[in-house]
Amino acid sequence: MNLFRSEEHVRRWSQFNPAAEEGFIALPDLASFFGTETRQHMLDADYLSVWYPRRAAERRAVLERLGKTSPFWLGTPAPS
Amino acid sequence: MADPRLVDRMFHRIMRTLVETGRAPHYAELARPLSLSVGEARRALLEVMQAYPIGWLHPETDYIASFPPLNSLPTQYRISVRGEQKWFAQCGFEATSVTWLFPGRTVRIEAPCLDCGDTMLVEMRDGRLLTVNPRSVVGHLNYGFGPSRGTPPYL
Numbered sequence: 001m002n003l004f005r006s007e008e009h010v011r012r013w014s015q016f017n018p019a020a021e022e023g024f025i026a027l028p029d030l031a032s033f034f035g036t037e038t039r040q041h042m043l044d045a046d047y048l049s050v051w052y053p054r055r056a057a058e059r060r061a062v063l064e065r066l067g068k069t070s071p072f073w074l075g076t077p078a079p080s
Numbered sequence: 081m082a083d084p085r086l087v088d089r090m091f092h093r094i095m096r097t098l099v100e101t102g103r104a105p106h107y108a109e110l111a112r113p114l115s116l117s118v119g120e121a122r123r124a125l126l127e128v129m130q131a132y133p134i135g136w137l138h139p140e141t142d143y144i145a146s147f148p149p150l151n152s153l154p155t156q157y158r159i160s161v162r163g164e165q166k167w168f169a170q171c172g173f174e175a176t177s178v179t180w181l182f183p184g185r186t187v188r189i190e191a192p193c194l195d196c197g198d199t200m201l202v203e204m205r206d207g208r209l210l211t212v213n214p215r216s217v218v219g220h221l222n223y224g225f226g227p228s229r230g231t232p233p234y235l
Contacts, residue, residue, distance in 0.1 A: 001171040001172055001173040001174070001219070001220075001221055001222075002171065002172040002173075002194055002219070002220055002222070003157075003172035003175070003189075003191055003193075003200055003202070003217055003218070003219055003220075004193050004194065004195060004200075004217070004218055004219075004220055005193040005195070005196065005198060005200055005214055005216060005217060006214070006216035006217070006218060007216075007218055009193050009194075009195035009196060010195070010218065010220045012195045012196075013194050013195040014195075015194070015222070016222070017222045017223060020220070020221065020222045020223065020224070023220050023221035023222055023224070024218055024219070024220055025218070025219040025220070025221070026218060026219070027176075027202070027209065027212055027217050027218065027219060028209060029219075030173060030176050030219040031176045031204065031207065031208075031209055033173075033176075034149075034173055034174065034176045034177035035176070035177065035179070035180065035207040039177050039180050040180050040207075042095060042149075042177075042180055042181060043092075043095060043096070043099070043180075043181060044092075045088060045089070045092050046088055047088070047091065047092065047095070048087060048088050048091040048092075048128070048131055048132060049084050049085075049087070049088050052131075052132065071224070072221070072224040072225075073221070073224070073225060074225070075224075075225050
């Protein structure tokens with residue numbers, strides 16, 4: 001889960017996984033994905049018991065909105 | 081099984097300490113503030129990490145290595161606030177979430193590109209992207225969610 005200077009740099013990266021061609025995400029989408037409501041409560045005293053359990057459903061909703069509905073993004077089998 | 085309120089309190093204390101100091105506390109440091117024995121603090125820490133599996137202890141230790149979005153173990157994702165660089169993000173994705181730990185402040189993310197080593201800069205405030213340099217910066221997930229989590233290299 002890394003940042004790169006551009007998609008071209010990702011593809012040139014020595015450890016690029018050719019099966020991860022769908023692994024790109026635009027920075028504004030990433031900020032949205034990691035800026036959901038639960039993330040805004042990480043400093044709350046009850047974050048772990050109240051907010052963290054809501055995270056999975058929230059993440060899935062964002063991924064669906066972004067059109068990232070493949071197993072790769074929603075939770076994957078082990079890489080082949 | 082510890083009282084869920086205690087697990088919440090310990091989580092909160094760890095996150096606050098990371099925000100304040102840039103490093104995660106040892107469980108022995110958490111004992112007294114939480115009115116626990118050192119042994120009770122260790123057991124509570126293990127419960128916190130079980131309840132928050134996106135973080136992890138350094139293998140074969142009770143040291144908190146990763147407590148996302150921040151990392152106690154340095155990564156290439158250096159975080160600065162008010163000109164002070166003392167935090168590290170767990171990964172490039174979590175780096176974009178650090179902004180929520182510093183409300184009202186500009187959070188600066190600097191990291192070398194894993195391809196060329198040249199620096200990338202992203203600045204955020206309250207979730208908004210303020211600066212992206214170069215503008216072509218992109219996120220990439222190399223193995224899909226799940227399999228790569230917590231395993232080196234963190235791809």
